[in-house]
Amino acid sequence: xxxxxxxxxxxxxxxxxxxxxxxxxSVISASACMAGDSASYQRTASFGDDIVIVxxxxxxxxxxxxxxxxDTLPDDLLAPVLKALIEKTNVNxxxxxxxxxGTVLAPGSQRASECRMAAFYAGFPETVPIRTVxxxxxxxxxxxxxxxxxxxxxxxxxxxxxxxxxxxxNPMAWEGSINPxxxxxxxxxxxxxxxxxxxxxxxxxxxxxxxxxxxxxxxSHRRAxxxxxxxxxxxxxxxxxxxxxxxxxxxxxxxxxxxxxGIRPNASVSDLAKLRPVFKKDGTTTAGNSxxxxxxxxxxxxxxxxxxxxxxxxxxxxxxSFAAVGVDPAVMGVGPAVAIPAxxxxxxxxxxxxxxxxxxxxxxxxxxxCRNKLGLDPEKVNVNGGxxxxxxxxxxxxxxxxxxxxxxxxxxxxxxxxxxxxMCIGTGMGAAAVFERGDCVDDLRNARQIQSNNFLSKDxx
Amino acid sequence: xxxxxxxxxxxxxxxxxxxxxxxxxxxSQNFGILGNGRVHVLDLNPSGPIxxxxxxxxxxxxxxxxxxxxxxxxLVAAIADGSVKLYDLALPPTANPIRSLHEHTRExxxxxxxxxxxDSFLTSSWDDTVKLWTVDRPASxxxxxxxxxxxYSSIWNPRHADIFCSASGDCTVRVWDVREPVSTMxxxxxxxEVLSCDWxxxxxxxxxxxxxxxxxxxxxVRNFRVPISVLNGHSYAVRKVKFSPHRQSLIASCSxxxxxxxxxxxxxxxxxxxxxxxxxxxxxxxxxxxxxxLLASTGWDEMVYVWQHGTDPRAP
Numbered sequence: 001x002x003x004x005x006x007x008x009x010x011x012x013x014x015x016x017x018x019x020x021x022x023x024x025x026s027v028i029s030a031s032a033c034m035a036g037d038s039a040s041y042q043r044t045a046s047f048g049d050d051i052v053i054v055x056x057x058x059x060x061x062x063x064x065x066x067x068x069x070x071d072t073l074p075d076d077l078l079a080p081v082l083k084a085l086i087e088k089t090n091v092n093x094x095x096x097x098x099x100x101x102g103t104v105l106a107p108g109s110q111r112a113s114e115c116r117m118a119a120f121y122a123g124f125p126e127t128v129p130i131r132t133v134x135x136x137x138x139x140x141x142x143x144x145x146x147x148x149x150x151x152x153x154x155x156x157x158x159x160x161x162x163x164x165x166x167x168x169x170n171p172m173a174w175e176g177s178i179n180p181x182x183x184x185x186x187x188x189x190x191x192x193x194x195x196x197x198x199x200x201x202x203x204x205x206x207x208x209x210x211x212x213x214x215x216x217x218x219x220s221h222r223r224a225x226x227x228x229x230x231x232x233x234x235x236x237x238x239x240x241x242x243x244x245x246x247x248x249x250x251x252x253x254x255x256x257x258x259x260x261x262g263i264r265p266n267a268s269v270s271d272l273a274k275l276r277p278v279f280k281k282d283g284t285t286t287a288g289n290s291x292x293x294x295x296x297x298x299x300x301x302x303x304x305x306x307x308x309x310x311x312x313x314x315x316x317x318x319x320x321s322f323a324a325v326g327v328d329p330a331v332m333g334v335g336p337a338v339a340i341p342a343x344x345x346x347x348x349x350x351x352x353x354x355x356x357x358x359x360x361x362x363x364x365x366x367x368x369x370c371r372n373k374l375g376l377d378p379e380k381v382n383v384n385g386g387x388x389x390x391x392x393x394x395x396x397x398x399x400x401x402x403x404x405x406x407x408x409x410x411x412x413x414x415x416x417x418x419x420x421x422x423m424c425i426g427t428g429m430g431a432a433a434v435f436e437r438g439d440c441v442d443d444l445r446n447a448r449q450i451q452s453n454n455f456l457s458k459d460x461x
Numbered sequence: 462x463x464x465x466x467x468x469x470x471x472x473x474x475x476x477x478x479x480x481x482x483x484x485x486x487x488x489s490q491n492f493g494i495l496g497n498g499r500v501h502v503l504d505l506n507p508s509g510p511i512x513x514x515x516x517x518x519x520x521x522x523x524x525x526x527x528x529x530x531x532x533x534x535x536l537v538a539a540i541a542d543g544s545v546k547l548y549d550l551a552l553p554p555t556a557n558p559i560r561s562l563h564e565h566t567r568e569x570x571x572x573x574x575x576x577x578x579x580d581s582f583l584t585s586s587w588d589d590t591v592k593l594w595t596v597d598r599p600a601s602x603x604x605x606x607x608x609x610x611x612x613y614s615s616i617w618n619p620r621h622a623d624i625f626c627s628a629s630g631d632c633t634v635r636v637w638d639v640r641e642p643v644s645t646m647x648x649x650x651x652x653x654e655v656l657s658c659d660w661x662x663x664x665x666x667x668x669x670x671x672x673x674x675x676x677x678x679x680x681x682v683r684n685f686r687v688p689i690s691v692l693n694g695h696s697y698a699v700r701k702v703k704f705s706p707h708r709q710s711l712i713a714s715c716s717x718x719x720x721x722x723x724x725x726x727x728x729x730x731x732x733x734x735x736x737x738x739x740x741x742x743x744x745x746x747x748x749x750x751x752x753x754x755l756l757a758s759t760g761w762d763e764m765v766y767v768w769q770h771g772t773d774p775r776a777p
Contacts, residue, residue: 014717
């Protein structure tokens, strides 16, 4: 075996260009790699059947009941983002094979009808079908993954994965009675825990301090404020023309909402420290270090790479892998710590290969735990802030993260090749997806097409 | 053009210098890492599939083989267990190998027959040495030990009977004269391991080298500070490189990127042809001396392809 090992070592040297001076005695082994690819050895081939994202947009996220969308109906949130996808890419809406909308709190059938109506408002013909999907907080990401899978399976060539939530219209609530036998199984019972309690459980079980949590919240606000001030969200936010009713006078006013309104640029640790725990007397989870309750929507246009090239559309990103996992419902917040390694492995990568993370900040406790557990560099995680500052409209968050991640990767260019989106899911789950920056993007593709060229200057005409 | 499926992973392919339709293929089990080896002797038929004339089993992988320039039935194989074996096709299988020379302490990676004097051959090995042998002696004539890492290839000069060059994983190419006690030239050819080298068949001062750095370089030994030409285009390490026996500036190469490429180093768009018939690492390529433009390749996908330059190797 010694001989076989040495032979393997000599041959592997041929495949990893390291200079002879660096030849060390470390154990070299070929790693199993499903994608036949790794970040350190960039693959040159890009395949026509890759599922790519050509556009991703979202609305601004606004505080529920008090924010900019408090008087906006859910379908009026979804329609503008669907419309933006079509308008900005010039794709014929009748070519879209399916629209999948992640949405959580609203009654199922009613929301499905609202989505169908939103598609009509957005200008889609009756021939384009639509459906909803509900995997709690990861519904938006699940919608994108479902569309990617369906395109891969050949059901259709172009699809839209979207997310929608109006927590103003549909607050979190339990309807009807609870099955009495729930007491017989601990995990089933834990599914009924308020999310805040699961956050306290994470903080307690894994020793995340109040100080760390408040720190994370302040950082989230600081980064989101900086991103907004620098105009980094401009590329992804679709302005929504809507109305606001003054609660005192009842006066209606037309407004255009294009900025997230939950961000507090001057949040400080000392201010947050004054807030009282909400869920447990001696707890650590406060309104300040939890995600905000918001309204918003997002949508992502996916298709095969070959089709995008044929249509001359820019390739924003490539959908590489998706994984959903289950964890203990009592500490549902640890989901990303399990889901991210699963998704990264499915893409044939390692955590170190990932350049950018969007991890949903449902609570600072679980966010800090997952970040530390995976040993992630804070400079790579939620670089433009997260749900504690921007907001967490449950069903829309996944689609929102895709827009934020891919636009940030586009800005960073070659420095960021792979990005991960992940979130924890109420009742004990986690989901994660790996995206690759669309490195074949040729910016000139967006240039105006020249119809005819007579090679003469303007003066000559 | 026809193809041939070998049971083991291909390592090297060589056209016979005597018969235009004959070639030898060196193969190894399990990618040459562990297991047996086999040398196949194949015949091309004008119409119809490639037929196997005979094959020789070995206890370890066969990394290279070469035909004698003197005797049309004599074949030498470089074995991974460090031995060098001679086979005579005219003798029955039971009489083969006619000689087994065991001196190298590690895998023998290449063997090359002297085309001028025709009585001797060179072997290069992962034990960092090159050895010179003659057919009539049971032991090597000389050992050349200067390289600091595996020697992957050593090739005779086609004009001068005593001169050869060797390519090594120590990132250098050395030029030797067997009449001299030490190497006559050290060429720091690449920043990374050099896997293959060859002499130009028309200009006895030109060497081509191929490296893990994915590039191929052409050098003039009279002025080796800068290469005459650098050929970029392979996307992984270049495993083997060869000058054409028919055209002065034509080069064939094969690479871990699974392709066989043809280059003309004297023109600006040097890449003349690119063949992607293999589905695994392509490690062996040869050009026929007797038929101009006839190419053969083999790789870890256990396939041997023979085709005319300009045609599709996979075409039936």
